[in-house]
Amino acid sequence: MRSVELGGWALLAVALPVLGWLLPVYWVYLLASVAVTGIIARSIGLVTGRLGLITLCQMSFAAIGGWTVSALALAWPAAPFPLLVLAGGAAAAPAGLAIGLATARIRGVEFAIVTLGFAAALDLVLRQGGFPGVGTGTPVIPHGPFAEPRGFFALAWTALVLVQLALGALGRSRVGLAWGAVRSGERAAAALGVRVARVKALGFATGACIAGLGGGLLAGQFGLLTTSVFTPLTSMMQLVTAVLCGASLFGGAVLAGAFSVFLPELLRRAGIPLDVGNALLAVGAFDVLRRGRGGLAEQLRAALQDRAFARARLQVALGPTAPDDAAASPGPPCAPAVPVPPVPTPTVSVPAVSAPAVSAPAAETGAASGVPPRLAVAGLTVRYGGVTALDEVSLSLMAGEVHALVGPNGAGKSTFVDAVTGFLPEVGGTVALDGVSGFDALPARERAVRGVRRTFQHARPVDGATVGGFLRLAAAGRPDAGPERAERIRVAVRFLGLPGADVPVRLLDAGSRRVLEIAGALVAAPRAVLLDEPAAGLGEAERAGLAERVRRIPEVFDCAVLLIEHDMGFVRAAVSRATVLDDGRVIAHGAVDRALAEPRVIAGYLGGEA
Numbered sequence: 001m002r003s004v005e006l007g008g009w010a011l012l013a014v015a016l017p018v019l020g021w022l023l024p025v026y027w028v029y030l031l032a033s034v035a036v037t038g039i040i041a042r043s044i045g046l047v048t049g050r051l052g053l054i055t056l057c058q059m060s061f062a063a064i065g066g067w068t069v070s071a072l073a074l075a076w077p078a079a080p081f082p083l084l085v086l087a088g089g090a091a092a093a094p095a096g097l098a099i100g101l102a103t104a105r106i107r108g109v110e111f112a113i114v115t116l117g118f119a120a121a122l123d124l125v126l127r128q129g130g131f132p133g134v135g136t137g138t139p140v141i142p143h144g145p146f147a148e149p150r151g152f153f154a155l156a157w158t159a160l161v162l163v164q165l166a167l168g169a170l171g172r173s174r175v176g177l178a179w180g181a182v183r184s185g186e187r188a189a190a191a192l193g194v195r196v197a198r199v200k201a202l203g204f205a206t207g208a209c210i211a212g213l214g215g216g217l218l219a220g221q222f223g224l225l226t227t228s229v230f231t232p233l234t235s236m237m238q239l240v241t242a243v244l245c246g247a248s249l250f251g252g253a254v255l256a257g258a259f260s261v262f263l264p265e266l267l268r269r270a271g272i273p274l275d276v277g278n279a280l281l282a283v284g285a286f287d288v289l290r291r292g293r294g295g296l297a298e299q300l301r302a303a304l305q306d307r308a309f310a311r312a313r314l315q316v317a318l319g320p321t322a323p324d325d326a327a328a329s330p331g332p333p334c335a336p337a338v339p340v341p342p343v344p345t346p347t348v349s350v351p352a353v354s355a356p357a358v359s360a361p362a363a364e365t366g367a368a369s370g371v372p373p374r375l376a377v378a379g380l381t382v383r384y385g386g387v388t389a390l391d392e393v394s395l396s397l398m399a400g401e402v403h404a405l406v407g408p409n410g411a412g413k414s415t416f417v418d419a420v421t422g423f424l425p426e427v428g429g430t431v432a433l434d435g436v437s438g439f440d441a442l443p444a445r446e447r448a449v450r451g452v453r454r455t456f457q458h459a460r461p462v463d464g465a466t467v468g469g470f471l472r473l474a475a476a477g478r479p480d481a482g483p484e485r486a487e488r489i490r491v492a493v494r495f496l497g498l499p500g501a502d503v504p505v506r507l508l509d510a511g512s513r514r515v516l517e518i519a520g521a522l523v524a525a526p527r528a529v530l531l532d533e534p535a536a537g538l539g540e541a542e543r544a545g546l547a548e549r550v551r552r553i554p555e556v557f558d559c560a561v562l563l564i565e566h567d568m569g570f571v572r573a574a575v576s577r578a579t580v581l582d583d584g585r586v587i588a589h590g591a592v593d594r595a596l597a598e599p600r601v602i603a604g605y606l607g608g609e610a
């Protein structure tokens with residue numbers, strides 16, 4: 001895969017100068033247009049392809065870049081043109097940041113409508129004021145060699161390649177990995193410690209900056225810009241073409257540029273109305289979205305990846321472990337490598353709660369030893385409209401224990417995890433971490449950063465990431481040094497038998513993805529992990545292997561585990577204590593065998609299975 005990419009870059013490095021100097025000027029002009037349009041398509045590929053946000057205003061950001069370059073070139077004709085183009089990108093970025101911050105809490109149709117509104121508003125403003133130089137008929141003439149078509153060709157393609165290299169580096173960084181996490185699911189991203197609103201705004205601002213660069217280049221290529229180039233409709237057509245071609249990749253952006261430039265030319269020569277071409281592009285984009293496999297370039301890359309990893313191990317290996325398997329290295333213990341900062345006293349007041357329906361004896365919760373529970377949950381109450389999903393539920397999760405939370409479907413188990421990890425807006429009761437109250441007042445991301453990590457019943461690890469990339473992102477939420485993180489990742493990979501770091505997550509089967517999600521929780525040096533049905537999707541042998549590993553998590557990672565699981569064999573193999581919920585209330589708790597042997601549990605849940 002890597003060699004294919006390197007080969008592609010080498011081919012480009014040779015082909016572009018040759019084409020630039022040998023082709024007739026007309027073709028050089030068209031190919032320069034491909035690069036400029038490709039830059040705008042790449043900005044859409046970032047926002048829509050990587051971040052999953054439908055943007056209908058990328059041509060408006062291009063207009064801001066074009067307007068800025070036009071104004072600067074008229075005021076300062078001898079200015080180095082590349083510098084002006086950079087100024088165009090810089091001018092568009094704040095507009096993107098402002099929209100990104102204002103829309104941080106929305107996505108989907110609402111987000112698309114906001115961007116369309118911005119595009120329409122800017123279109124009106126531009127129609128009133130026009131672009132600099134148009135009134136007097138003074139065109140932008142790029143200073144120096146860039147005024148010539150061949151010089152401009154070199155500038156446009158250099159800009160596209162530099163944008164790609166910058167996005168490639170960003171994509172491998174924590175920010176880029178976080179874009180994929182946000183696209184996969186904002187809840188799951190927050191559970192990884194990602195600042196969702198900030199990451200979205202930054203991504204949108206980056207996209208705006210790139211579109212601004214494209215618009216700045218358009219000013220140099222056209223000389224005089226007209227508003228018809230930057231209407232909301234052209235933004236929509238750019239989006240359609242970018243989606244069809246898969247512009248989250250360099251090849252897709254180039255293809256989108258080629259479609260935009262050559263399709264109208266071909267249709268014109270064939271005497272076919274341009275609208276027919278637009279309709280064909282729209283149908284193609286619709287088909288791409290319907291299939292959900294990405295645009296043309298993304299599908300090609302997926303096919304190449306499938307081939308490259310055809311012989312690789314793509315499942316977790318969960319055979320029996322040797323007692324010292326995970327901790328084979330003499331490295332530092334995985335946790336608590338970083339001390340957990342104290343939780344500040346909450347500024348919001350927590351409503352007083354009455355005593356829990358069933359309260360745990362002090363000896364069982366560990367309170368008698370004076371060691372505070374890792375998580376002390378008291379009187380947790382959650383209502384969905386008229387449904388009381390949790391009713392005064394209390395549970396103490398002690399250091400060193402694996403504790404099961406079991407009960408029939410609809411008992412409130414997932415709601416409990418959502419409430420403790422901060423994913424529900426209105427929750428009654430209190431949660432303390434390591435004896436410090438106020439944990440329940442923190443937002444979800446902050447709870448993850450403080451060391452309470454979770455997995456989801458329906459796992460969705462980061463789109464487009466590799467196993468290694470996902471784990472790096474998951475480990476990055478803690479303020480410790482790189483080598484400690486790398487060591488935690490190494491231990492978790494070995495402990496859970498994960499496939500190679502370069503394997504794309506999308507190639508893993510459902511069960512292996514869930515195990516990867518567990519690893520993501522563990523590499524963050526958590527104080528407690530809450531695992532929601534982690535064995536779903538695994539075969540019989542793997543389930544046994546996972547149960548054994550879950551039992552050993554406290555010993556290897558110094559973190560307490562709350563396990564939700566319907567398979568009682570798995571539960572008995574993995575846990576020491578259990579709390580049984582039914583209809584949102586605790587009906588039994590204590591040592592696992594005793595709790596599961598309670599008559600109410602056997603009658604209401606196990607149906608004689610005990």
Ligand SMILES: Nc1ncnc2c1ncn2[C@@H]1O[C@H](COP(=O)(O)OP(=O)(O)OP(=O)(O)O)[C@@H](O)[C@H]1O
Binds near residue numbers: 387457
């Ligand atoms: N978003 C929601 N809106 C309304 N009701 C909900 C919502 N989520 C859960 N519920 C209800 O709350 C109750 C508890 O649901 P929850 O998903 O927590 O149960 P569970 O024990 O995790 O079930 P399962 O084992 O099937 O996952 C159920 O009656 C469910 O229908």
